[in-house]
Amino acid sequence: AQKVTQAQTEISVVEKEDVTLDCVYETRDTTYYLFWYKQPPSGELVFLIRRNSFDEQNEISGRYSWNFQKSTSSFNFTITASQVVDSAVYFCALSEVKGSARQLTFGSGTQLTVLP
Amino acid sequence: DSGVTQTPKHLITATGQRVTLRCSPRSGDLSVYWYQQSLDQGLQFLIQYYNGEERAKGNILERFSAQQFPDLHSELNLSSLELGDSALYFCASSPRSGGLDEQFFGPGTRLTVL
Numbered sequence: 001a002q003k004v005t006q007a008q009t010e011i012s013v014v015e016k017e018d019v020t021l022d023c024v025y026e027t028r029d030t031t032y033y034l035f036w037y038k039q040p041p042s043g044e045l046v047f048l049i050r051r052n053s054f055d056e057q058n059e060i061s062g063r064y065s066w067n068f069q070k071s072t073s074s075f076n077f078t079i080t081a082s083q084v085v086d087s088a089v090y091f092c093a094l095s096e097v098k099g100s101a102r103q104l105t106f107g108s109g110t111q112l113t114v115l116p
Numbered sequence: 117d118s119g120v121t122q123t124p125k126h127l128i129t130a131t132g133q134r135v136t137l138r139c140s141p142r143s144g145d146l147s148v149y150w151y152q153q154s155l156d157q158g159l160q161f162l163i164q165y166y167n168g169e170e171r172a173k174g175n176i177l178e179r180f181s182a183q184q185f186p187d188l189h190s191e192l193n194l195s196s197l198e199l200g201d202s203a204l205y206f207c208a209s210s211p212r213s214g215g216l217d218e219q220f221f222g223p224g225t226r227l228t229v230l
Contacts, residue, residue, distance in 0.1 A: 037221075043226075044118070044222075045221035046221075047118075047220060050217075050218045091159060102172070103164075103172055107158075109158070
């Protein structure tokens with residue numbers, strides 16, 4: 001069975017600090033997809049990034065960057081110069097094949113609080 | 117705004133009752149997914165429909181059922197409700213079934229069972 005572990009339950013930083021959210025996954029598939037979602041206090045889930053298992057290039061989008069390392073089964077997310085608006089729960093998720101479909105398995109989430 | 121709509125936003129009911137949650141996917145999306153988010157279980161996949169047909173099942177209880185209609189909207193039916201069914205229920209949609217696409221989530225329906 002697939003599994004996604006986000007060991008950091010809660011992280012608190014002061015505005016402008018950099019913060020990295022860890023994600024470790026387990027899968028037997030050679031082809032899989034990894035995702036990050038953000039859940040702000042309002043409750044909705046916002047898609048941030050998708051990465052497939054064949055693309056190990058790091059990605060940067062503004063203040064966000066992602067480090068995918070297949071060798072350690074990790075897909076970590078870094079926010080540079082954090083802002084109060086970054087306060088949210090962040091979920092890492094893994095999509096792998098189950099039968100004729102793919103199933104998305106979420107980690108337990110990391111609550112990030114950015115203090116002013 | 118993801119383009120996925122869910123109604124109602126909040127639902128309060130009693131144990132033993134039955135409720136129906138509704139979801140309209142983004143325009144053009146054929147797949148609908150249902151998830152349950154609770155404090156003790158986290159965010160769990162329940163079921164997926166693609167173009168009207170059930171495609172994948174996750175940790176969905178037998179008391180729960182879903183369907184996707186010809187206009188692609190979906191309903192999740194929860195019956196014989198128990199206190200433990202209180203949770204946030206999300207619907208998500210994606211263009212295809214293969215799981216290659218990101219899923220776009222609706223705002224959720226918060227169900228409270230008293």
